Amino acid sequence: MSPKAAGLAKKSGYTNVKVYLEGEPAWAKAGLPTYASNDFVNKGNIVLIDLRSTAKAEAARLPRAVSVPYETLDDRMEDIPRKAPVVLYSDKEKEAIAALGDMRFEGFKKVSLVYGSLDNWLKADGMHESGPVTTEISWKRKLGPGEVTVADFEKALSGMASFHSPNPVILDVRTNDETKSGKFKNAVTIPLDELSARMNELPKDRKIYIHCSTGARAEMAHKELQKSGFDSFFLVADVECKGNDCEIEE
Amino acid sequence: MxxxxxxxxxxxxxxxxxxxxxxxxxxxxxxxxxxxxxxxxxxxxxxxxxxxxxxxxxxxxxxxxxxxxxxxxxxxxxxxxxxxxxxxxxxxxxxxxxxxxxxxxxxxxxxxxxSLPEGVSEIKTDELSNLVKSSADIMIIDSRPASRYAQAHLPGAVSIPAEDMKTKAAETLPKEKDKLLVFYCGGPT
The missing domain is CATH 2.40.50.320 (Copper binding periplasmic protein CusF)
Structure with a gap:
């Protein structure tokens, strides 16, 4: 994609155009820093980490920042959700870059730094908090379109999707092999690869809650049902059943 | 399973x-x-x-x-x-x-x-990082989707997603036509 963009720039008269083909992955792999956009730091669904001492963080820190002094980062890494985008900052550039390297080394794929001098960030209007710090990392993945929480799925299981549309349908799209060893009591079972041929077995006037064993197939089934005008939702969670006894784990 | x-x-x-x-x-x-x-x-x-x-x-x-x-x-x-x-x-x-x-x-x-378009050459990590470290007067353009740019991008890079190149290039790219522009995205594979 970038060669094409470079070609367009060349055509519109730029004379000195290059492409960094290896791209962002090679940059990160070389241990070089990457940065989050300012807007993402302010509003993104991120884990924002203040690497400075607790005292400094108490005096002034970026809003929403969690205090993880650099020397404690190693011990705290298991508390950081691996799917979460993590943004780090410090008043020492070297420390921030070292922390970034440590996290990349531990396999975190979405880590970046706050760009620019921390002093300037903290001086900006409304850009800092002070007082006791939080050390607790509370990050929740945002639901995708059509995705339900485990709580809502469980409500649907008990037959109370909402007052307006009672009798939700639970649709299990795992294979016959998988459903043989167990399924939710009232679930309709249609394996994902048979869904398009068997859609007529599903009602269009009831909410359909789809699950599989992880959520991947449920999402695909959801997309297929949406195209055909069904009122469907899907669950992203691990589901394991023995008989009618099923466990849902996020 | x-x-x-x-x-x-x-x-x-x-x-x-x-x-x-x-x-x-x-x-x-x-x-x-x-x-x-x-x-x-x-x-x-x-x-x-x-x-x-x-x-x-x-x-x-x-x-x-x-x-x-x-x-x-x-x-x-x-x-x-x-x-x-x-x-x-x-x-x-x-x-x-x-x-x-x-x-x-x-x-x-x-x-x-x-394959690179005519007149466009490749730049490698070392050369680019040296330019960045020496604060050279260049513009780095991130061609990935805006959400990827927001999460992590090269220092000082600006965002022009590839599909917006035709519409957004004029307002974002520099006036000096001889300034070095470096485009990048998510790697070759």
């Missing part, structure tokens, strides 16, 4: 192909030197980064797909396999293979080359 994984595998591979690649590839460059009989028109292929080659076991492993979808695939090779020199760890390659019994055998290995 086993059957479940098997069912998901083709889907995972399909998904991985949808992820954001960077370079258009051209593969015809080195074929002239190869015997025509080696060329298979629609041979199955693996495209990705070579992970390793074992001369003892006569296998090549190659990483196919990106990010969480990345999978390491293994093919065997023999005396008839051509282009073995391109199966160097860390390099991007395209491996044509065929099934023999339970095994997959590499038939032709080609380097994965990016």
């Amino acid at each position: 086993k059957t479940n994984l098997k069912k998901l595998l083709p889907l995972a591979i399909m998904l991985s192909m949808l992820t954001w690649g960077c370079a258009q590839t051209q593969t015809g460059q080195d074929t002239a030197s190869k015997p025509a009989t080696e060329m298979k028109q629609q041979a199955p292929t693996y495209t990705g980064k070579i992970i390793g080659k074992s001369n003892k076991a006569k296998t090549i492993s190659i990483e196919v797909g990106k990010g969480d979808q990345a999978k390491t695939m293994m093919v065997k090779f023999d005396d008839k396999t051509t282009g073995l020199e391109f199966a160097a760890p860390g390099e991007a390659a395209i491996i044509n293979w065929e099934e023999r019994g339970d095994d997959k055998f590499a038939t032709v290995i080609k380097p994965k080359l990016a």
Whole structure:
């Protein structure tokens, strides 16, 4: 994609155009820093980490920042959700870059730094908090379109999707092999690869809650049902059943 | 669970192909030197980064797909396999293979080359990082989707997603037409 963009720039008269083909992955792999956009730091669904001492963080820190002094980062890494985008900052550039390297080394794929001098960030209007710090990392993945929480799925299981549309349908799209060893009591079972041929077995006037064993197939089934005008939702969670006894784990 | 994984595998591979690649590839460059009989028109292929080659076991492993979808695939090779020199760890390659019994055998290995538009050249990590470190007067443009830019980008880079290039270039690119512009995205595979 970038060669094409470079070609367009060349055509519109730029004379000195290059492409960094290896791209962002090679940059990160070389241990070089990457940065989050300012807007993402302010509003993104991120884990924002203040690497400075607790005292400094108490005096002034970026809003929403969690205090993880650099020397404690190693011990705290298991508390950081691996799917979460993590943004780090410090008043020492070297420390921030070292922390970034440590996290990349531990396999975190979405880590970046706050760009620019921390002093300037903290001086900006409304850009800092002070007082006791939080050390607790509370990050929740945002639901995708059509995705339900485990709580809502469980409500649907008990037959109370909402007052307006009672009798939700639970649709299990795992294979016959998988459903043989167990399924939710009232679930309709249609394996994902048979869904398009068997859609007529599903009602269009009831909410359909789809699950599989992880959520991947449920999402695909959801997309297929949406195209055909069904009122469907899907669950992203691990589901394991023995008989009618099923466990849902996020 | 086993059957479940098997069912998901083709889907995972399909998904991985949808992820954001960077370079258009051209593969015809080195074929002239190869015997025509080696060329298979629609041979199955693996495209990705070579992970390793074992001369003892006569296998090549190659990483196919990106990010969480990345999978390491293994093919065997023999005396008839051509282009073995391109199966160097860390390099991007395209491996044509065929099934023999339970095994997959590499038939032709080609380097994965990016084709650059005329008048545009490649810049490598070292050169670019030196320019950044010396605060050179350049503009770095991130061609990936805006959400990827927001999460992590090169220092000082601006965002012009590839699909917005036609509409947004004029307002973002510098007035000086001789300024060095460096475009990048999510890597070559």
